[in-house]
Amino acid sequence: MKIKPFELGRYFAKYEFSVKYLLSSSDCDGLAQSEVLSWADSETKPLWDNLKLGYTESLGLPLLREEIAKMYKGISADEVLITVPEEGIFIALNSLLDKGDHVICTWPGYQSLYEIVESLGCDVEKWQPSEKDNWEFDVNFLEEKIKPNTKLIIFNFPHNPTGYLPTKEDFQKIIEIAKKHNVHVFSDEMYRFLELNSEDRLPRILRGVRESDLTFRYV
Numbered sequence: 323m324k325i326k327p328f329e330l331g332r333y334f335a336k337y338e339f340s341v342k343y344l345l346s347s348s349d350c351d352g353l354a355q356s357e358v359l360s361w362a363d364s365e366t367k368p369l370w371d372n373l374k375l376g377y378t379e380s381l382g383l384p385l386l387r388e389e390i391a392k393m394y395k396g397i398s399a400d401e402v403l404i405t406v407p408e409e410g411i412f413i414a415l416n417s418l419l420d421k422g423d424h425v426i427c428t429w430p431g432y433q434s435l436y437e438i439v440e441s442l443g444c445d446v447e448k449w450q451p452s453e454k455d456n457w458e459f460d461v462n463f464l465e466e467k468i469k470p471n472t473k474l475i476i477f478n479f480p481h482n483p484t485g486y487l488p489t490k491e492d493f494q495k496i497i498e499i500a501k502k503h504n505v506h507v508f509s510d511e512m513y514r515f516l517e518l519n520s521e522d523r524l525p526r527i528l529r530g531v532r533e534s535d536l537t538f539r540y541v
């Protein structure tokens with residue numbers, strides 16, 4: 323498998339730390355470590371103070387995996403894997419997809435979400451937003467484009483780069499369509515919590531829907 327160069331990374335390698343004004347930041351301004359650690363409570367503060375900068379378990383620190391599992395309904399720490407986001411995309415898509423699968427993916431977007439799919443020899447259907455309708459992604463597109471070999475729908479809401487956030491009703495429809503056609507969903511929730519109104523926040527998606535024993539759950 324040979325993946326094409328990651329354009330955004332190459333762009334930032336060239337300009338991010340060399341120009342006077344950066345109008346294309348990919349991240350928000352970071353917080354100082356001391357500020358973040360000042361929020362730690364008496365239980366977690368010693369964990370930070372005594373943190374050893376060595377290897378931990380390859381699946382991730384057990385305590386962290388337990389804490390993450392608590393954020394979801396019905397999973398245990400054994401089902402949690404700690405990765406950096408990009409690595410998670412790579413592992414998930416490699417595990418789920420096989421050459422020749424048809425995949426629907428929000429587009430334009432973060433390059434890895436469709437590029438890895440293409441490098442695996444899959445056929446990517448671009449799900450594009452409507453410029454005149456406030457960058458809405460029309461859910462009906464999914465029903466129209468799903469084929470017998472569609473294995474996965476990939477979406478990223480709030481969406482990079484448009485910021486589009488579907489209504490909860492539309493989001494539910496996406497899930498229903500995926501369930502009806504027995505298609506996995508991959509929900510990139512990188513920008514969850516950046517919603518302008520927290521009431522609009524969409525649920526986290528936990529699992530795919532393809533295997534019969536993995537009923538779709540989201541919290």
Ligand SMILES: Cc1ncc(COP(=O)(O)O)c(C=O)c1O
Binds near residue numbers: 407482
């Ligand atoms: C939609 C989306 N998913 C995933 C990532 C990956 O994040 P990271 O570079 O921290 O691995 C990004 C980063 O910009 C992103 O925009």
